[in-house]
Amino acid sequence: MNIRQDAWSDNDDRFLANTILKHIREGSTQLQAFDEVGDALERTSAACGFRWNAIVRLDYEQEVKQAKRTRKQRMKETANHAVSKINHSKHKSYANIDSIISGLQHLQTDFEKNAPLTSSQQMEEEVLQLESKNKEMQEEITRVKQEYDAVKQDYDMIVSMMNRARELAMTEETNPSPNFFRMDRNGNLEKIENA
Structure with a gap:
């Protein structure tokens, strides 16, 4: 692939800015935006990053702030949706446990009302059936508890x-100078000191 080294046009600058703003709004990274622009304009990612940080960004400060607000709002909405889903799932899990307990109580009541006097062999058979049913119910309770634990783990991760x-948003709001970040292997952002 040929790498361009000619001057940037106004259209190139607009494409660079629009792509970066889109990535910011969608919660993506500027590095991914640089890659996308580099592929489209046949330039290196480093050239795109340099152009953005040295020249183009200065003309788009307000748009960058708006894109960050949009991203923040989108993250809040996503988190609220996830919390709502988790709360609904928790309620559903509790309802399942309650229905299992209620079903067992009805079985016991029916058995006590309708159990005729039978031989010990028939009683042993009924006990075996009830133990089997009890085992199924215990397995269902265990499954529901595991689902609850998985949902709680997801909830804790989202929080x-x-x-x-x-914290990142607060850092950006309290420090108006441009910050540069780098993502480490674990997906965490670390701040790069301005040179």
């Missing part, structure tokens, strides 16, 4: 992500 995003 942790929201807190990290909130």
Whole structure:
């Protein structure tokens, strides 16, 4: 692939800015935007990053702020939706456990009302059936508890992500100078000191 080294046009600058703003709004990284623009304009990602940080960004400060607000709002909506889904799932799990307990109580009541006096062999058979049913119900309770634990783990992860995003947003709001970040292997952002 040939790498261009000619001057940037106004259209190239607009494409660079629009792509980066789109990535910011969608919660993506500027590095991914640089890659996308580089592929489209046959330039290196580094050239796109340099052009953005040195020249183009200065003309788009307000748009960058708006894109970050949009991203923040989208993250809040996503988190609220996830929390709502988790709360609904928790309620559903509790309802399943309640219905299992209620079903067992009805079985016991029916058995006590309708159990004729039978031989010990028939009683042993009924006990075996009830133990089998009880085992099934215990397995169902275990399954529901595991689902609950998985949902709780997802909820805790979402809350942790929201807190990290909130801290990042607070850093951006209290420090108006441009910040540059780098993503480490674990997906965490680390701030790069301005040179």
